[in-house]
Amino acid sequence: MSADTITTPHPPLAFTPSRAARELGLKRGELDLAVHLGLIRTVPDEGGGGRRVPRSEIDRLRTGDGVPESLQDRVRVVGTTEGADVMNVSAGRFTRLARLGVVAPVKWYLNRYRAVVWLYLADELKQFAADEKNAPLLNARRMPEGPRGLLDAGLDLRPRNWRGRHRGFLLRLAEDPWESAGAVAAFLDPVQVGEIVPDPYERSHLIRFRPGPPASGAPGSPAALIAERIMTADDPDEISLLRADLAAVLAEARERRPAPRPTAKRAPAPEHRGHVGPSRTEEPSRAEAPGRSEKPGRPDNPERPEEPQPPRGFLGRLRRRTRRATTT
Incomplete structure (x- = not known):
């Protein structure tokens, strides 16, 4: 092989979400919502860095018609005011329909006043408004008595x-x-x-x-x-x-796969140091008999106990002087 040969690096098998969004011409939020809705498949990152979009998934989406416009239309979200325009109803009627659970939010966020702002898929709202079975809820001057009673009781299914x-x-x-x-x-x-x-x-x-x-x-x-x-x-x-x-x-x-549990630590077995003390069936030998002196040249006398050693230090010297004084 020539030394001037240039090897082209292989493209990655999976892309980070930011890179995948650029590859598909989407904003990062649009890609995240598409993943959320199951429109884009992801796989776990083997390195533990979150999820990635496989290159095969990018290729599949690119072969579709109208990418990225078709994906952007499917993940477009609207709030209450714009959602009411999509369904051609008032904002109040739209809010009541959302509280009844007729339309379901897909996202939410907090505005600067810490109020919850619900967001809905525009594509779903269009489909709901186009269904003739929903015309009474959209066009009636007043809500039917049943749903109206639930709303008065505080129902909010959002x-x-x-x-x-x-x-x-x-x-x-x-x-x-x-x-x-x-x-x-x-x-x-x-x-x-x-x-x-x-x-x-x-x-x-x-x-x-x-x-x-x-x-x-x-x-x-x-x-x-x-x-x-x-x-x-x-x-x-x-x-x-x-x-x-x-x-x-x-x-x-x-x-x-049962949950892991800590393994009990076994205490180390005590070191075997041989038989300590005489057995009950054997009589101790004279060398092992307790209380006997082991110093060489000193006869064993079981009737005469060994003299205690005199204490050392100041008290010892004081006692020795007292003995000398007594003997003289």
Whole structure:
């Protein structure tokens, strides 16, 4: 091979989201929403750096007609005012329809006043308005009595409908039952999760896969508290369904791969130093008999105890002087 040969680097097998957005001519937010809706497939990054878009997926999308315009139309989102224009209704009528759950938000954010702004897919609103079965809800002078009563009672299904869409997104990304369990647990408060998962090791393992809200501020901030409130189910029916789903997914996760537990450390066995002391059946020899002197040249006398050694130091000298004085 010649020394002047130039090797062309192979293109990556998968792109980061930012690079994939540039390859497809999309904004980063448009690509994220397309992934959220299942329009673009992603794979986990082998290096642990999040998810990536495979090159084969980029090639597939490029072969479609009208890319990126067709994708941009499918992920275009609108707020209340623009959504009302798309459906040709007043903003008040649109809000009431959204609270009834007739149209479901796909995103939300907090404005500068910390008010929740719900966003809807324009494409879905067009399809809803084009269906003749929905004409009474769109064109009637007054809402039917049943829906009107629910609205007067404070019904607002926008948070619940958003949670349902976001849960579907998280479950599509899950690679194993523990990730699926974490996706379901993300919408229950810690007390509910603790009741379903009383084992502390399982609960700790589950929390590793429990994602937080998609948009929040610093922990404990007003924005974070609002995001947590939107993320957490508050309707009894919704909570009951989530609890049942979590219990079912956990059963599968335990069967497939039990949660790790700390291994008990075994205490080291005591070092064997031989037999200490005489056995009950053997009489100790004279050399091993307790209380006997081991100094050479000193006869053994079991009737005369060994003289205690005189204490050292000041008290010892004082006692020796006292003895001499007594003997003289």
